[in-house]
Amino acid sequence: MLKLDDLSKHFDGVRAVDGLSLEVDQGEVFGLIGPNGSGKSTTVNLICGVLSATRGKVTFKGRDLHGLPPHRRLNAGISRTFQNIRLFGELTVWQNVWIARRDAPGREAGFIRNWFGSSARTREAIEETLVFADLAGRANDLAQNLAFGEQRRLELARAVAARPDLILLDEPAAGMNREEVEDLRQRILALKHDGITVLLVEHVMELVMGVTDRIAVLNFGKLIALGTPGEIQGNAAVREAYLGSPDSESA
Amino acid sequence: MAFYFGLLQTIGIHTLLGLSAYILLLTGQLSLAQVGFFAIGAYVSGILTVIFEYHIVPGLFLGALVGGLFAFLVGFPALRVKGLMLVVATIAFSEIVRLFFFNLNWRVSVNGVEVGPDSTQGFREIRFYAANGWDTLDVVLFVWLFVVIVMALLWWLDRVRVGATLRAVGADELAAQSSGVNIVAVKVSAMTGGGIIAGLAGGLYAHSATYVDHLTFSVLLATFAVAYPILGGLSSVFGTLIAVIFVQGVLIEGMRFLGDWRNILFGLLIIIAMNVRPAGLIDGKVVLRIREALGTGKKSGGEGHAETR
């Protein structure tokens, strides 16, 4: 479903992503881990079109995404959350979701209806998304007035509202307590159940090991290991680069 | 009475001009090109009613349209620049427009009288209202008809997805893009809409004043255009109206005795106001308080979600 070929991004000499090739299959939860600065967020930005690659290409559902801006990649079925929360603070929770909301393929509302009107179907879908993110009671609150955990859930809701085929989550569990991490795990499994492919960038090992089907490990922008959670946990190179380091951030 | 009728026209026209900048500010663009579109609307509609003897309604309509067309064209290069550079680029545009009309000489004999823009002498005798027997009250009502229509339109836009999307682009372009918003389309649309409103305001101004020249379309007026919505805050269109009433009705008229010192004092007051109340005089909190006072503060469910506070 998603294929990266020799994907590279250099920032004046820093090889943030360096010749990364991998394939994510339809319907799987794919983990992307690695130490800080290993190029995970840069990879996410390359996939969703926020950054353009120095070299290599991104193929999604058989289509080369080269030159496609982020909003068209979203329409193609890729949505994302941000490592540093980026909500529309002065808009309501409802509006945040409304902006990203996409109708199901083949059931799109017309231009006028979409931009100047509202339909019961859209309202229901937004409410459903808010229930999914446990934000139904906060629809009319400004995003900036939400608690941290709620803001994280709203980021997820906004990304889900776009009806993506692939969702990129950039450290969604950062700063969450144990209970919140477990809620998030359930939500990721629910997405998987709905047939959405998930690329999960995460530091919280408990979550990565408990929810992913396969994991890729990055170090200095390069792929150093790829396998099931069990295989990755037993991989010596990974332990050395990442898991074994004394200050690793497993929660 | 005539004085108050004149003031009402000024307030109406400046409100439109302010709203043309308001819609751009929602998307995070600070434009001083509004006075350029205002000038285009003034000259185009004036030429249509004076030289081509159009009725004022199609005259205004076409003036607004041409203003919007130029805004659309300015919109694309404007995407490339942000912040201070956008301010400078849009000032340059307004100055080019001003100099164009400074040089425009298009004198035509209509019914034995020579009329039309006379370059440095300005464009005189834009007398549609007088020639058609409208009295001042008619003109005031005519101007305010447009003010009410434009305000209602923008107020309504804030209740549909367009409004939320404009504000999203203003809040965070990257997040908006990643949420599927085509920011190029949104910014150019906002610029075009602003150009149409400014063009309309210019047409109304030309016919109320009956005389325009290049000096009318100064950088000072461009500054006023953005100062109104900034002072009034971006919470609602009413902020802009209140700011215009405050500036035109209270500050300018109330301090006429100060002569030229007035401009300096006015500039100072704007700077102070922006520092004391950076989110505008009418920020979200004030709007909330007003709503509560009116008993409409606690809307629940239904439409409430679509509102921006």
Ligand SMILES: Nc1ncnc2c1ncn2[C@@H]1O[C@H](COP(=O)(O)OP(=O)(O)O)[C@@H](O)[C@H]1O
């Ligand atoms: N916009 C940028 N400009 C310059 N360097 C950057 C930029 N973004 C990321 N980098 C660098 O690229 C490397 C990878 O960063 P990032 O992808 O954010 O890592 P991760 O998400 O794995 O922590 C880091 O060394 C970082 O400093």
Ligand SMILES: [Mg+2]
């Ligand atoms: Mg990162």
